[in-house]
Amino acid sequence: MLTITISRPLVWLWRFRHRRGYGVHSPFAFDFITNVVYEHTPYYKYDELNEQVARQEAALGHAWSHREPLRLKQLLFRMVNRAQPARIIHIGPPSAIGLYLQAGKQGAHYTEVYTPEDLQLGTGTTVDFLYIDDTSHPAAVEAAFAHCAAQAGPQSVFVLRGVGYTHGMREAWKRLRQHPDAVVTFDLYDVGIVFFDPSKNRQHYVVNF
Numbered sequence: 001m002l003t004i005t006i007s008r009p010l011v012w013l014w015r016f017r018h019r020r021g022y023g024v025h026s027p028f029a030f031d032f033i034t035n036v037v038y039e040h041t042p043y044y045k046y047d048e049l050n051e052q053v054a055r056q057e058a059a060l061g062h063a064w065s066h067r068e069p070l071r072l073k074q075l076l077f078r079m080v081n082r083a084q085p086a087r088i089i090h091i092g093p094p095s096a097i098g099l100y101l102q103a104g105k106q107g108a109h110y111t112e113v114y115t116p117e118d119l120q121l122g123t124g125t126t127v128d129f130l131y132i133d134d135t136s137h138p139a140a141v142e143a144a145f146a147h148c149a150a151q152a153g154p155q156s157v158f159v160l161r162g163v164g165y166t167h168g169m170r171e172a173w174k175r176l177r178q179h180p181d182a183v184v185t186f187d188l189y190d191v192g193i194v195f196f197d198p199s200k201n202r203q204h205y206v207v208n209f
Helices: 002-014 027-037 044-060 062-066 070-083 097-104 138-149 167-177
Strands: 087-091 109-113 127-132 152-161 184-187 191-195 203-206
Touching: 027 070, 027 184, 027 203, 044 062, 044 070, 044 097, 070 097, 070 127, 070 152, 070 191, 087 097, 097 109, 097 127, 127 138, 138 152, 138 167, 167 191
Parallel strands: 087 109, 087 127, 127 152, 184 203
Antiparallel strands: 152 191, 184 191
16 A cells, blocks of 8 residues: 555656546546546535444444545445445445445445455346455456456446556456446546446546546
């Protein structure tokens, strides 16, 4: 994590021209970038979530509450709130981001597993929203992505943590963007986002997050 922190200013400068949807012509992509990625609406849920995290941190630890930066947790909340998925799957170490994922859609079926190998999907299960956090094992991330993509629907959204963090994750992300069912992808460095809607034009975007 120290390497990521040190390199952050360089990452921001390299991606500066990709800020706030500049140069993006797709109405769908522009709307997503400006009204989800860069949205600054002070949702009342943010205060509630901050309080929940503070209450649980004493029992679950600092690492649980601070595994992801706040801006990433809030982004995932906004994405779930926009997508309104019936089923959310979280693959990775338990963390406070689970609260944000569940808060985005009350009543959604939420599944949390520690590693990709632990995931078991029933026949006919549609993976509506997927968050994978396993940057140390790119091959396992690719396998989990392929497994879940086989059960994705046209409105499914997949989010992969750390696609810019390591050489292995960058290479895995390049391959996953080429998946035949991956239609629109966004590279935010901290996360890669995949939309499966076949009505959209196939396109990849880099966003300065």
